[in-house]
Amino acid sequence: MKQQIKWITNSGANAIVTISIDKKEKYINDGWGHETIKTAIPALWTINYSAVVQGHGEVNGGNYPVITKGLPEGVAGKLGKLGFNTKIKTQIENAVEKIKKSDEWKNHLESEITCDKRIKDYDDHCQKMARIMGE
Numbered sequence: 804m805k806q807q808i809k810w811i812t813n814s815g816a817n818a819i820v821t822i823s824i825d826k827k828e829k830y831i832n833d834g835w836g837h838e839t840i841k842t843a844i845p846a847l848w849t850i851n852y853s854a855v856v857q858g859h860g861e862v863n864g865g866n867y868p869v870i871t872k873g874l875p876e877g878v879a880g881k882l883g884k885l886g887f888n889t890k891i892k893t894q895i896e897n898a899v900e901k902i903k904k905s906d907e908w909k910n911h912l913e914s915e916i917t918c919d920k921r922i923k924d925y926d927d928h929c930q931k932m933a934r935i936m937g938e
Contacts, residue, residue, distance in 0.1 A: 804905050806898030810891060817857040818885060822898040824907050825851035825866075845914035850902060854882040869895055 805823035812818050827843035854863035863883030869892065870881045880892035887895075902908055 804902060804907055806901055808891060808894045808898060810887075812856065816859070818887075819853075819855045820882060820885070820887075820891075820895055820898075821851070821853040821855075822895065822902055823851045823853070824902060824905075824911070825849045844918075845907075845911045846918040848907075848911045850899065850908075852882055854885040856885060859884075869899075 805821055807822075808820045810818055826845075826848050829841050830838045831841050832838050849866075850868075852863055852866055852868055853861065856862050861883075862885045865883065867883055871879065871892070874881055874886065877888070878886040879889040880887055880895065882895075
């Protein structure tokens, strides 16, 4: 799932912000010319904030979320090097909310809870075994 916001900047360049779920996909080559897409477990998924400006390419290479503090007057938000007004900021926030309400993101949250529980269970077991072993 992805959401896109498009507009023309004050300098006349086209800007596109894409909000999506980064599933940490990678391509695995089996050495025989076949490539398979491997998707990370949902607990590792994150929200990707891409900002592309015509003539400049990707201007949010660090995948930073929207910054709203310490900005010059007239700039309501910023993604990397791309600043925008209140209207665009609202559209971006709405796109993020749509992503967070999606079934895919709910799957991510449930998977995080499951992983956290497994880690806690493992740590509890290690502590129990250390007490039994007299450590």
